[in-house]
Amino acid sequence: RKEVEQDPGPFNVPEGATVAFNCTYSNSASQSFFWYRQDCRKEPKLLMSVYSSGNEDGRFTAQLNRASQYISLLIRDSKLSDSATYLCVVIFSGSARQLTFGSGTQLTVLP
């Protein structure tokens, strides 16, 4: 079983739609969680950290469910520019702050 699992997609949604991605992790002692965005042939860029209480940044909302060991990302009012691969990232306790990446979920927002 992979340590961090994501649905690879692709998710194809129309502009303005709301889309949600889930990510599950295997280690219940995980300590930090992030969503990164990666455009084609570019480096990953930090989108947002995920806090236990959930957090929101504009159209993006991240949630953490420790009991079920999953993280979610909700994108409201999708824009064409949201098209990218979204990477779920976990830092496991005792891992010397090493990030473990999911394989990513590909999103295409259609006009």
Added chain:
Amino acid sequence: SQTIHQWPATLVQPVGSPLSLECTVEGTSNPNLYWYRQAAGRGLQLLFYSVGIGQISSEVPQNLSASRPQDRQFILSSKKLLLSDSGFYLCACSRGDEQFFGPGTRLTVL
């Protein structure tokens, strides 16, 4: 905030040739530095990380090595490249738990 430079941006090398990829960081001191590889269509794999000059930890056995000769310089090397070394190599620097990536080097081994 920190800026991460990587070069070259792209590289095509024959099997069996040596490799040297360089990463330098500006705007921070004593950073933790990381090398990742992303194979086509796959997730990022941590190769090496360093918490200081001369301190290298390897995550997976492989054909590659890393060195940190200066505080803000991190080098990835190989004596003889394999076809399986092809991929997108990313250098990263951490600030707390958050990591920030350089622009990457796309390596093709033929």
